[in-house]
Amino acid sequence: xxxxxxLLNDLRRPRILIRAARIGAQEYRRxxxxxxxxxxxxxPRPGAALMRLMEMEADLDEKRxxxxxxxxxxxxxxxxxxxxxxxxxxxxxxY
Numbered sequence: 001x002x003x004x005x006x007l008l009n010d011l012r013r014p015r016i017l018i019r020a021a022r023i024g025a026q027e028y029r030r031x032x033x034x035x036x037x038x039x040x041x042x043x044p045r046p047g048a049a050l051m052r053l054m055e056m057e058a059d060l061d062e063k064r065x066x067x068x069x070x071x072x073x074x075x076x077x078x079x080x081x082x083x084x085x086x087x088x089x090x091x092x093x094x095y
Contacts, residue, residue, distance in 0.1 A: 013061065013080070017073075021080035028085030037082055046093065050086040053079055 034043050038052060057079045063071035 011057075017077060017080060020077045021084055024077060024081035025084035025088070028081060028088075030085065030089070033078075033082050033085065037079060046086045046089045050083060050090065053083045053086060057083060 030043065034049060037056070038044070038049065043049065044052065057076070060071065060076045060079060062068075064076065
């Protein structure tokens with residue numbers, strides 16, 4: 001079984017989504033970004049937050065593939081940005 005960072009590395013998304021998320025990840029701040037995505041209250045630890053974000057992203061990607069009218073590119077980029085930010089936090093904590 002793969003670890004959470006391995007699962008993240010295996011994601012295949014359109015290049016433009018990843019490029020936009022990488023730009024956003026440079027300015028990622030955990031408190032405001034996660035609160036906006038997950039909701040207010042106590043923030044989960046980075047690993048738990050990343051799992052939750054991955055579930056949200058999978059739902060967005062499914063909507064993208066189905067051409068669902070509820071799909072939001074900006075929301076998708078925002079979630080991918082948070083995923084990259086949380087992954088960076090996890091990697092830094094490991095060293």
